[in-house]
Amino acid sequence: MDLLDTLVAKGLNRELPTREEALAVLATADDDLLDVVAAAGKVRRKWFGRRVKLNYLVNLKSGLCPEDCNYCSQRLGSKAEILKYTWLKPEEAAQAATAGVAGGAKRVCLVASGRGPTDRDIDRVTDTIAAIKDADPGVEICACLGLLSDNQAERLAAAGVDAYNHNLNTSEATYGDITTTHTYADRVDTVQKAHGAGLSACSGLIAGMGETAEDLVDVVFALRELGSDSVPVNFLIPFEGTPLAKEWNLTPQHCLRILAMVRFVHPDTEVRIAGGREVHLRSLQPLGLHIANSIFLGDYLTSEGQAGQADLDMIKDAGFEVEGQGEATMPRHRSEYAEQFAGGCGTSGGCGSPADTSGAAPADGCGGHAGGACGPCGEPAQATAQASPDADDLREDLVRVRRRGAGTELAPNA
Numbered sequence: 001m002d003l004l005d006t007l008v009a010k011g012l013n014r015e016l017p018t019r020e021e022a023l024a025v026l027a028t029a030d031d032d033l034l035d036v037v038a039a040a041g042k043v044r045r046k047w048f049g050r051r052v053k054l055n056y057l058v059n060l061k062s063g064l065c066p067e068d069c070n071y072c073s074q075r076l077g078s079k080a081e082i083l084k085y086t087w088l089k090p091e092e093a094a095q096a097a098t099a100g101v102a103g104g105a106k107r108v109c110l111v112a113s114g115r116g117p118t119d120r121d122i123d124r125v126t127d128t129i130a131a132i133k134d135a136d137p138g139v140e141i142c143a144c145l146g147l148l149s150d151n152q153a154e155r156l157a158a159a160g161v162d163a164y165n166h167n168l169n170t171s172e173a174t175y176g177d178i179t180t181t182h183t184y185a186d187r188v189d190t191v192q193k194a195h196g197a198g199l200s201a202c203s204g205l206i207a208g209m210g211e212t213a214e215d216l217v218d219v220v221f222a223l224r225e226l227g228s229d230s231v232p233v234n235f236l237i238p239f240e241g242t243p244l245a246k247e248w249n250l251t252p253q254h255c256l257r258i259l260a261m262v263r264f265v266h267p268d269t270e271v272r273i274a275g276g277r278e279v280h281l282r283s284l285q286p287l288g289l290h291i292a293n294s295i296f297l298g299d300y301l302t303s304e305g306q307a308g309q310a311d312l313d314m315i316k317d318a319g320f321e322v323e324g325q326g327e328a329t330m331p332r333h334r335s336e337y338a339e340q341f342a343g344g345c346g347t348s349g350g351c352g353s354p355a356d357t358s359g360a361a362p363a364d365g366c367g368g369h370a371g372g373a374c375g376p377c378g379e380p381a382q383a384t385a386q387a388s389p390d391a392d393d394l395r396e397d398l399v400r401v402r403r404r405g406a407g408t409e410l411a412p413n414a
């Protein structure tokens with residue numbers, strides 16, 4: 001298959017595919033699915049071997065958000081019956097984080113609902129990080145607190161934060177359709193602030209919100225331009241009580257095609273299967289490990305995942321291994337690449353990244369809050385954002401609101 005051979009060769013050489021090639025991956029037929037997975041798997045193994053990085057979510061503050069992101073169960077006006085609580089005490093958060101680390105997580109992701117942190121909130125997170133690092137100094141910390149103001153990223157870095165998550169979620173062209181209380185540009189600005197402070201930028205997307213294939217390719221290319229070090233790929237969990245509750249647009253097969261497209265555009269970047277893994281990939285989750293090199297262990301912010309032990313069993317059964325604290329996630333050349341982005345490009349309102357106009361890789365180098373093209377056979381193929389799911393794909397039964405872990409009396413799932 002010419003398309004896949006080309007994409008493997010580019011991925012092994014860290015070259016950027018064309019938009020047409022990315023669209024063609026999304027348009028591949030189910031008959032070609034295993035070939036697509038195998039091709040993306042070659043690129044994944046080149047840069048990440050068989051390692052799987054485990055990340056553990058701790059929702060520091062849940063629900064009651066003043067923002068109106070349509071996909072989010074914590075949004076303004078949400079009727080979803082999620083846990084709602086204000087800031088966890090540092091020792092409560094540390095208890096949940098420690099459970100995740102004991103379960104195999106290398107990174108703890110500290111998330112809080114809201115538009116963005118106050119300076120007092122940064123103090124709270126600083127105390128929480130101290131409590132977590134007191135128990136395990138080697139754990140990686142990612143913060144996801146919404147839009148950042150000036151100097152907040154620097155304060156988080158000084159507190160021991162390694163990475164900052166803020167997702168672009170969807171294309172710039174459709175951003176206004178999913179959120180009206182902040183803009184795509186606001187999100188880009190926060191990712192740039194994080195990078196400028198020397199934090200690793202974690203920024204990804206949500207698939208399944210009714211977007212076109214072109215929108216998906218747009219956001220995945222934008223994330224590459226932004227220099228995201230890790231790209232969480234969320235599959236929309238259509239929560240009852242949110243505006244997108246009826247958006248069941250994904251099939252397991254199409255989720256794999258989306259993951260493969262992201263891998264080809266981000267060959268040497270951490271690609272994480274994020275929210276919606278169990279709901280949408282279902283029994284095909286192990287195939288996703290051949291493409292992505294990172295997942296969340298256990299539960300999500302407001303929904304429950306499969307048991308943490310089931311995650312570990314799946315990784316082992318599929319022939320992969322959990323990445324240890326002493327192992328580097330990124331290929332060595334990526335740390336030099338990251339340095340290019342620290343400090344941004346220095347232009348106000350600019351892209352924040354070194355120009356990449358060649359179509360090749362740059363020279364060697366918020367969680368929830370995570371057309372037409374040539375098909376593989378050479379025939380024109382219609383790229384669609386999503387396959388047409390049938391009634392069996394409407395799996396409301398798999399959406400389980402989180403009732404354990406942070407904010408409850410019950411033990412975390414890890």
Ligand code: SF4
Nearest residue numbers: 065067069072075369
């Ligand atoms: S994604 Fe974040 S900012 Fe948007 S509604 Fe949810 S918690 Fe609020």
